Amino acid sequence: MFNQLGVIGVGLMGGSFALALKRAGLVKRVVGYSKSPATTEKARKLGVIDAAADSALQAVAGSDLVLVAVPVAAIEATFKAIRQLIEPGVLVMDVGSTKRDVVDAARRVLKDRLTGFVPAHPIAGKEVSGVEHADAQLYLGKQVILTPLAQTDPNQVQQATDVWSAIGCQVLRMTPENHDTAYAAVSHLPHLLAFAYFNAMLAQPAGREFLSLAGPGFRDFTRIAASDVSVWRDILLANREEVIKQTQRLRHALDAFEVAMRSGNAEALSDLIRTASDGRSGWQMNARPTPPR
Amino acid sequence: MFNQLGVIGVGLMGGSFALALKRAGLVKRVVGYSKSPATTEKARKLGVIDAAADSALQAVAGSDLVLVAVPVAAIEATFKAIRQLIEPGVLVMDVGSTKRDVVDAARRVLKDRLTGFVPAHPIAGKEVSGVEHADAQLYLGKQVILTPLAQTDPNQVQQATDVWSAIGCQVLRMTPENHDTAYAAVSHLPHLLAFAYFNAMLAQPAGREFLSLAGPGFRDFTRIAASDVSVWRDILLANREEVIKQTQRLRHALDAFEVAMRSGNAEALSDLIRTASDGRSGWQMNARPTPPR
Numbered sequence: 001m002f003n004q005l006g007v008i009g010v011g012l013m014g015g016s017f018a019l020a021l022k023r024a025g026l027v028k029r030v031v032g033y034s035k036s037p038a039t040t041e042k043a044r045k046l047g048v049i050d051a052a053a054d055s056a057l058q059a060v061a062g063s064d065l066v067l068v069a070v071p072v073a074a075i076e077a078t079f080k081a082i083r084q085l086i087e088p089g090v091l092v093m094d095v096g097s098t099k100r101d102v103v104d105a106a107r108r109v110l111k112d113r114l115t116g117f118v119p120a121h122p123i124a125g126k127e128v129s130g131v132e133h134a135d136a137q138l139y140l141g142k143q144v145i146l147t148p149l150a151q152t153d154p155n156q157v158q159q160a161t162d163v164w165s166a167i168g169c170q171v172l173r174m175t176p177e178n179h180d181t182a183y184a185a186v187s188h189l190p191h192l193l194a195f196a197y198f199n200a201m202l203a204q205p206a207g208r209e210f211l212s213l214a215g216p217g218f219r220d221f222t223r224i225a226a227s228d229v230s231v232w233r234d235i236l237l238a239n240r241e242e243v244i245k246q247t248q249r250l251r252h253a254l255d256a257f258e259v260a261m262r263s264g265n266a267e268a269l270s271d272l273i274r275t276a277s278d279g280r281s282g283w284q285m286n287a288r289p290t291p292p293r
Numbered sequence: 294m295f296n297q298l299g300v301i302g303v304g305l306m307g308g309s310f311a312l313a314l315k316r317a318g319l320v321k322r323v324v325g326y327s328k329s330p331a332t333t334e335k336a337r338k339l340g341v342i343d344a345a346a347d348s349a350l351q352a353v354a355g356s357d358l359v360l361v362a363v364p365v366a367a368i369e370a371t372f373k374a375i376r377q378l379i380e381p382g383v384l385v386m387d388v389g390s391t392k393r394d395v396v397d398a399a400r401r402v403l404k405d406r407l408t409g410f411v412p413a414h415p416i417a418g419k420e421v422s423g424v425e426h427a428d429a430q431l432y433l434g435k436q437v438i439l440t441p442l443a444q445t446d447p448n449q450v451q452q453a454t455d456v457w458s459a460i461g462c463q464v465l466r467m468t469p470e471n472h473d474t475a476y477a478a479v480s481h482l483p484h485l486l487a488f489a490y491f492n493a494m495l496a497q498p499a500g501r502e503f504l505s506l507a508g509p510g511f512r513d514f515t516r517i518a519a520s521d522v523s524v525w526r527d528i529l530l531a532n533r534e535e536v537i538k539q540t541q542r543l544r545h546a547l548d549a550f551e552v553a554m555r556s557g558n559a560e561a562l563s564d565l566i567r568t569a570s571d572g573r574s575g576w577q578m579n580a581r582p583t584p585p586r
Binding site for chain 2: 073256257
């Protein structure tokens with residue numbers, strides 16, 4: 001049980017975390033801060049937070065749990081704004097989709113206060129953003145990846161594990177490097193492809209006419225193309241090396257299909273499709289709890 | 294009201310059409326044929342068809358409505374097998390996802406019996422195949438594209454329009470050429486990308502570990518990668534020229550993202566993502582009834 005949760009960045013992710021902790025009875029009071037005063041006020045009116053803070057630092061004052069839920073490019077500035085009030089025993093987490101850059105920023109800024117910081121990435125989201133979409137059940141049944149450092153206090157890692165478990169998450173641990181490599185493959189590349197595909201559609205003369213003809217396959221394939229602009233700008237920049245390695249792999253896989261198509265090699269094309277079709281048919285979300293360490 | 298529907302290829306698409314017509318009271322009797330006797334027998338036991346035919350030709354005998362629901366590469370052979378029994382006044386349709394190749398096959402084989410053939414492509418499907426997944430509601434609320442030829446009997450086009458409308462479809466007409474161009478963009482390329490992406494994932498050393506970490510975005514993006522192998526082999530081969538044009542467009546769109554990422558150009562990257570995100574947020578399935586003619 002925490003006395004006070006301070007949420008910096010009261011959007012979809014931060015707001016949903018606050019609601020989930022309240023519903024689970026894990027926190028007495030939630031103080032929130034967003035860069036836009038209108039957002040902070042909306043969060044208060046919606047009952048997502050109990051009190052609005054005027055600054056990130058004020059949201060940390062008196063909090064024994066702090067969630068930094070800002071776009072990853074804003075995390076370093078946020079750490080600078082709050083570090084003076086991060087007392088020993090305060091658990092600080094982020095929810096960023098990349099971890100090496102967040103850990104680097106934490107090392108640079110937090111220094112001796114690094115021990116209380118547990119980097120976290122909940123594998124949850126929606127294609128809509130904003131506190132008005134915050135949902136106490138967003139994290140239920142989802143995975144959350146923790147990437148603690150050698151300096152991280154093991155008690156804080158345990159506390160972090162307990163709080164995410166209590167709101168329904170399966171908690172996994174990885175190194176920041178393995179995290180970024182894996183999520184470049186399973187999340188960042190699909191988003192990039194969905195964005196690029198949608199742009200390729202819009203860029204052709206009859207593109208908008210074509211869109212009126214699209215069906216359920218298109219709908220699901222492109223759902224993530226509607227994702228938040230600044231969040232994904234930051235992710236694709238922060239993890240660009242790994243993402244570009246993945247685009248090279250995708251281009252090679254696409255080459256194989258094009259060679260089979262151009263040469264009319266039905267058997268080779270069948271084999272390529274079968275690999276994907278069998279692989280996807282056998283896949284289940286959250287099927288295996290053991291990630292690479 | 295039809296006296297007898299003959300379904301050649303009693304799988305997901307053909308079986309669902311039979312069930313939908315029965316439910317709507319549009320047909321007195323359904324005769325079905327599949328290459329595999331076990332499939333035909335399963336369809337009869339499930340009540341999808343009333344009688345099992347021993348050949349494609351036998352499924353046509355006595356039918357005033359014939360649905361050819363075989364993979365597109367098998368359509369020409371099917372036309373050859375049935376043409377002698379296609380009498381004037383019999384409405385023949387297919388459900389192929391490509392239309393130029395089907396129309397070419399019809400022209401070559403049906404000749405003076407071409408007037409009763411109305412090429413059709415219902416924009417409906419599932420990532421599972423087989424008559425056991427046939428569903429009377431599969432076509433409800435979906436679009437169906439008809440690509441009649443200059444020689445097609447207008448009365449048959451009207452009958453085709455009426456029957457698809459009666460089972461809940463929005464009926465559109467296009468030329469076979471415009472159809473294939475549009476569906477290369479909105480359907481064939483997404484399938485190809487989903488296949489290639491899944492293969493790229495499986496081909497890397499830690500690929501199977503990565504898969505255990507994937508979340509809801511991955512799930513929806515890759516749903517169509519589980520599609521039927523022979524159906525998609527035939528589509529990608531039949532429409533390869535248009536599909537490869539689309540892969541070139543996709544590669545160019547991907548290039549633009551990679552340039553922005555490599556150069557760290559946050560503003561350009563934002564603009565690229567915003568185009569996709571705004572475009573997808575404003576898109577709705579079946580929002581506009583007017584296709585390119």
